[in-house]
Amino acid sequence: MSTEQTVWRVRATVTDTPGSLAALAASFAWHGMNIVSVQVHGMPAGAVDEFLVEVPATATTDDVLAAVSAGGGTEPSAMRADVRDLVDVPTHVLTVVARTLAGGTGLPEALRAVLGVRELSWSPADTADEGADGPVLRLADPEGGTLELRRDGPAFTPAEFARARALVDLDHQLAARAERTVLLTAGEELTVRTATRADVPEIVAMHARCGPRTRRRRYLTGTPRPADAELRRMVNRRAGHTLLALRPDGAVVAMGNLVWDGDTGEVALLVEDAWQRRGVGAALLGRLLRAAASGGVETCYALTETTNTAMIRLLRRHGAAVERTEPGVACLTIRPVRADTRVPG
């Protein structure tokens, strides 16, 4: 594609008669536009075709719609796409697989590229009302709560609902299976994996085994632990990324949280007292930072007591710098490393 071209996602109804598609392609070509890919969405009343089209940069929405109408397409809609959308759907799906197995999530990027989703939001209430409402799609989140997908373009079709459902389920299934065994220096074996809401009771039990000093260092308050609803929100992957370290008997001994905060992410760790100083914190932090990098986060930060030597040492090992200090609490920032970069832990 030359630099004077832009990519558009164009949708239109094309009659099911020989030559209709050729007429539309010819009209695009006559207007200096080039079809790069075509997908057919089955609808109750027929089929809608969706095209990715290279369009001269000077063309407006009206120009694109005019080219469709002149080629015999009806009920047209057009929205600007991203050059990355030229990658085909199977490649986007494989990207979800790779990123989610690496501990991040490829879901938002895949939904944007495959379905033009501009905004992915999550709310904790479950829904019994899945489906499309114009350019808004509601899905039950397999991790609990409801996902809402929005785009600027046309209404979601049933085929797109099915694709969104499949992508969300794929991302969920992979995240649950992306386990890693960690060998600690003393030879103990722990499993590290992404938390789900089914882990909340074991996370609560782990908090009960932590002493008050450990809990205060984690939450910087006197709270014994977050409420169950807050823990369920924390482990939901729309809010962030929570890793657990588990003993072979399934007991949780440590939790690492990465909470999405716009373009940044907050990292926090909690290792049960009896498991501290064995490398668990280092193992979790390294993985959280790799997940942050694969999720496109450029800067992470951590809040810690200024006397918390263990956490500060751990963060400094990853190149953290003190951003600011408030009475007794320091904020350190880190630039996460990519998944293919080796880090300690």
Ligand SMILES: CC(C)(COP(=O)(O)OP(=O)(O)OC[C@H]1O[C@@H](n2cnc3c(N)ncnc32)[C@H](O)[C@@H]1OP(=O)(O)O)[C@@H](O)C(=O)NCCC(=O)NCCS
């Ligand atoms: C801070 C914490 C996460 C560290 O986890 P950990 O598993 O004990 O740490 P590791 O064994 O991976 O060791 C990490 C580093 O800290 C050092 N360290 C660990 N405990 C230490 C201690 N009590 N005093 C001094 N240094 C200590 C280790 O020597 C290691 O340093 P090195 O890499 O330079 O050798 C853990 O102690 C903890 O959960 N503390 C309570 C909660 C908390 O403070 N959270 C941080 C704020 S969010």
